[in-house]
Amino acid sequence: MGQTVIAGATVDLNDEGYLTDPSQWNEDIAKAIAKEEGIELSDKHFEVLHYLRDKHNAGEQLTIRKVGKSGITDIKGLYQLFPGGPLKKSSRIAGIPKPASCV
């Protein structure tokens, strides 16, 4: 897909619409991508997004279970925040790669 302008910033996206360089991310970009997914971001959403980014930057593999144990929200809550593909959608909005885990 290459370079695209989102929320006034130029970012590199892959074919599936994920940022290829997480450092290009900011909260305005998150809001714009979320809007595309039909999600209005709340503070709770941002807590999840920052958690995902921290874990990703620490080199940890992300799973729904891990987010459910983060203390931010439980798994049911995560499904409600990001309906129809919680980990995939939250990762895309958080500007990190598509999750590669099976759980």
Add this chain to the structure above:
Amino acid sequence: METDVQVNETTSKKVEKKPLEKVLIICAKGAIEDVYAALVMANGAVMEGIEAKMFFTFFGLDAITKKQMNKLHTGTVGNPAMRMPGGLPFPSLLGMLPGVEAGVSAMMKKQMEKLDVPPVDEFLDMITAGGGEIYACRMATDMFGLEMKDFSEHVKDIITVGQFYEMADGDRTQIIFT
């Protein structure tokens, strides 16, 4: 002889994708690997936004029976893919010794925990949290003398095969037998 070369236009056309919308997953066996194959597939479906319904029958009922669900074993006899850690062969005779099956099963669970794969009850919790539904087979439940109270709280109902098929409506539905 001269032939005209025609460019096949259909190959360059974008193929419209028709993603799955619903999966019905049947689990009829109660070994760790059989149960987890079904659980991983169901959980993977809800994670992708695909509707998932699970149907447990025969020995698969162990996976939703409160007393058994977190004590599943893997068979150490008659499994040609069973190997020692490091890859050496695992003779079936060894698998018959007392405690070996329990040891191997504990080791498998430990390995899965490392990959963040949860115990069975927590896995059912994850699947239902995502909107997945868990059902027990009426015939097998009667056959094993079980009742709703024996099952995990996540089991929605005990249903017949007919009711199960009724759930397979919609043209992007697949039935998977693990």
